[in-house]
Structures are given as structure tokens and as C-alpha cells.
Amino acid sequence: MKKQPHFIPALHFHWLTRWYDPMMRCLFPESGTKAALIAQAHIQPGQIVLDAGCGTGTLTMLIKQTEPGAIVYGLDVDPQVLDIARRKDGQQAGEAIILQQGTATCLPYPDGSFDRVFTSLMLHHLTRQDKQQMLREAFRVLKPGGELHIADFGKPHDFVMWLISLMMRWFEEIHDHILGRLPAFIMDAGFHPVEETAQHRTLVGTIALYRASKPMKND
Numbered sequence: 001m002k003k004q005p006h007f008i009p010a011l012h013f014h015w016l017t018r019w020y021d022p023m024m025r026c027l028f029p030e031s032g033t034k035a036a037l038i039a040q041a042h043i044q045p046g047q048i049v050l051d052a053g054c055g056t057g058t059l060t061m062l063i064k065q066t067e068p069g070a071i072v073y074g075l076d077v078d079p080q081v082l083d084i085a086r087r088k089d090g091q092q093a094g095e096a097i098i099l100q101q102g103t104a105t106c107l108p109y110p111d112g113s114f115d116r117v118f119t120s121l122m123l124h125h126l127t128r129q130d131k132q133q134m135l136r137e138a139f140r141v142l143k144p145g146g147e148l149h150i151a152d153f154g155k156p157h158d159f160v161m162w163l164i165s166l167m168m169r170w171f172e173e174i175h176d177h178i179l180g181r182l183p184a185f186i187m188d189a190g191f192h193p194v195e196e197t198a199q200h201r202t203l204v205g206t207i208a209l210y211r212a213s214k215p216m217k218n219d
């Protein structure tokens with residue numbers, strides 16, 4: 001039998017995965033953050049888009065609803081969370097998204113496959129080394145001029161968020177995010193420019209949005 005790679009599931013424990021969507025709806029300004037991330041990407045009809053670490057597929061499906069002319073892939077390492085995404089996608093009207101199992105640190109796609117890569121709330125599940133590897137993989141699979149769009153824990157942007165961060169920094173692999181190291185990791189992967197575009201207040205701390213471009217070949 002093929003051995004599953006080690007990973008941190010959507011709500012930290014496998015037995016909580018089926019509660020991911022209800023938890024997110026109650027505790028997190030999910031729809032606003034995801035809509036803002038999609039809006040900043042200006043996706044055009046015909047573009048090919050990847051949502052890496054897609055979880056239950058909420059963002060993936062929202063991308064497809066926002067731009068039905070885009071070809072949208074969702075990838076996650078966890079077969080259990082992908083089952084939930086497939087059930088949700090089956091209930092939607094219209095053209096489906098393409099859901100695949102795989103790890104974001106070794107993306108199963110050729111170089112230059114995508115116009116946009118998204119990743120939402122996944123990087124804080126990865127060790128520092130794996131974050132850096134995932135960002136290199138995102139760079140590899142993007143076309144020149146393509147863009148990476150990230151929503152994840154960021155440096156606290158006010159006093160209340162800083163107080164929350166004192167506790168959250170010890171959770172999963174959040175430490176580097178709270179110290180504001182993510183933009184440097186994104187730049188080290190080859191992206192330029194890298195911008196923090198927004199900071200959202202949540203019950204678990206600052207969620208920052210980032211936009212990063214893969215330079216055109218002659219830039």
C-alpha cells in the first residue's frame with residue numbers, strides 16, 4: 001500500500017476535518033478574505049488557475065464561479081478533505097473544477113502550466129523548509145508573467161492582533177509568518193515584485209494577503 005506523506009490536516013486533527021467548513025463559517029471572515037484574494041488576481045477567461053492546498057474547495061469553487069471561463073485546478077494532499085470538496089463540487093451547477101491529490105512541495109504539473117497560483121491558509125501547515133520548497137514549486141509551474149496569490153497568517157497589524165499572536169505563534173508552523181518572514185521567502189523563490197495587499201482581523205490573528213509576480217523572461 002502507498003504510504004501517505006506526513007501533513008497537518010485542515011483542522012490539525014484528522015477527526016476534525018469534517019467540521020472544517022462549519023468552523024470556518026462561524027469563526028472566520030472566510031467569504032470576505034477569499035473574495036478579496038480572487039479580486040486582486042483579475043482572472044481572465046481561458047486562464048489556467050491552481051489552488052494549492054485547496055482543502056474542501058471553497059476558494060477553488062469561488063474562483064470558478066467568479067470567472068467561469070477559467071480552467072481551475074484544486075490540489076490537496078489529504079484524500080479525506082478532497083472527498084468533501086468533490087461532494088460540494090458535485091452539488092454545484094455548471095462546469096466542474098479539476099480536483100487532484102498531491103503535495104504542494106512537489107507539484108504534479110510541468111513548468112509554466114498556470115497563469116495564477118493561489119494558496120489559502122496552507123503555508124502555515126508547512127515547515128520552513130517546505131514553505132520555501134512550495135514557493136519554488138509555485139514559481140516553477142507559473143508561466144512568465146504569472147502571479148501567485150496568498151492568504152495566510154501575517155505579521156500582527158495592531159495591538160489586539162499582536163496579543164493574539166503571542167499564543168498563536170506556537171501553533172502549527174505559524175512562527176515565521178508572525179515574524180513577517182513570508183515576503184522574504186516569496187522573494188527568495190524568484191518572485192518580483194512581492195506585495196502585502198491587505199490585512200484582515202480575525203479571531204486567530206492577522207490574515208495577510210500577498211500578490212507576487214513571476215517576472216517575464218526578459219525582465
Ligand SMILES: C[S@@+](CC[C@H](N)C(=O)[O-])C[C@H]1O[C@@H](n2cnc3c(N)ncnc32)[C@H](O)[C@@H]1O
Pocket residue numbers: 007008009010011052053054055056057058059075076077078081102103104105119120121122125126
Ligand atoms: C487550513 S486548510 C485550508 C484549506 C483551504 N485552502 C481554505 O482556505 O479553506 C489547509 C489545507 O492544506 C492541506 N495541506 C497540508 N499540507 C499540504 C501539502 N504538503 N500539500 C498540499 N496540501 C497540504 C491540508 O490537507 C488542508 O486541506
